[in-house]
Amino acid sequence: MKGPIMMKAVLRLTLILALTPAVYAQRINLDFPGLADKAREVVDVTLDGALLRLGARFLSDHDADERAVRQMVDRLEGIYVRSYEFDRDDAYDRSAIDAVRKQLGPNWKRVVTVRSKLRENVEIYTELRGENIVGLVVIAAEPRELTIVNLVGPIDLDKLANLEGQFGIPRVSKKGERP
Amino acid sequence: MNLDHELRAALQRKTPAPGLAERVLARAGEAPRKPRRVQWAVAASLILTASLAGWTAHRRAEGERAREQVLLAMRIAGSKVAYAQQQVRGISK
Numbered sequence: 156m157k158g159p160i161m162m163k164a165v166l167r168l169t170l171i172l173a174l175t176p177a178v179y180a181q182r183i184n185l186d187f188p189g190l191a192d193k194a195r196e197v198v199d200v201t202l203d204g205a206l207l208r209l210g211a212r213f214l215s216d217h218d219a220d221e222r223a224v225r226q227m228v229d230r231l232e233g234i235y236v237r238s239y240e241f242d243r244d245d246a247y248d249r250s251a252i253d254a255v256r257k258q259l260g261p262n263w264k265r266v267v268t269v270r271s272k273l274r275e276n277v278e279i280y281t282e283l284r285g286e287n288i289v290g291l292v293v294i295a296a297e298p299r300e301l302t303i304v305n306l307v308g309p310i311d312l313d314k315l316a317n318l319e320g321q322f323g324i325p326r327v328s329k330k331g332e333r334p
Numbered sequence: 335m336n337l338d339h340e341l342r343a344a345l346q347r348k349t350p351a352p353g354l355a356e357r358v359l360a361r362a363g364e365a366p367r368k369p370r371r372v373q374w375a376v377a378a379s380l381i382l383t384a385s386l387a388g389w390t391a392h393r394r395a396e397g398e399r400a401r402e403q404v405l406l407a408m409r410i411a412g413s414k415v416a417y418a419q420q421q422v423r424g425i426s427k
Contacts, residue, residue: 269417316419
């Protein structure tokens with residue numbers, strides 16, 4: 156009797172291990188030593204596991220915008236954001252951007268590149284599993300600002316773009332500037 | 335006058351019944367046990383209640399902080415993606 160039971164357990168474990176990479180997308184290392192010290196303002200968000208679930212639980216069900224965020228966040232495994240703002244142009248080393256790009260494996264595809272002389276340059280990379288986006292990296296670089304976002308888990312880009320400016324939290328303001 | 339008499343009678347020194355001192359001392363030795371147990375139980379439940387309230391408040395504060403971080407992160411991510419989409423749509427028009 157023990158043989159078939161063991162066999163079933165091994166098969167289940169194999170199946171779980173085989174499916175694991177399909178479920179979990181790649182988390183990017185966003186540690187940039189020394190960069191925060193040079194910046195005038197830093198936004199550092201690291202949310203995963205229990206803390207992410209806790210944050211999602213505190214999003215209001217009565218507020219339509221927060222409900223929309225919750226629907227997105229409920230499916231995510233991790234949210235990582237680093238945003239640095241500097242006092243002068245070109246205060247940061249561009250190798251930080253290269254360090255992020257180098258981590259993106261073959262599953263990652265660059266879907267959007269925006270080059271602008273007046274505003275920020277933006278690159279959007281998505282990690283695909285089949286036809287589904289399971290990871291997102293956004294690199295937004297300006298002479299005085301660098302923002303890198305990494306979302307791990309299934310993402311709808313249109314829904315994410317629609318979140319912008321919708322919910323009632325203060326806009327990320329520059330120092331001394333009113334939101 | 336009556337009051338004087340009554341007071342005097344009430345405050346008059348009386349000899350206690352024989353063995354009263356021993357009985358009192360014996361009771362004094364036994365009596366604290368029960369109240370002490372009750373006191374411990376009350377103290378423990380108070381500590382437990384205070385700890386629970388503290389933990390709940392801490393958890394709530396942690397949750398609110400996490401919620402704000404979620405909103406901030408999603409707003410930053412949303413704004414960057416929206417900007418890129420606008421640029422792409424602007425070019426393709």
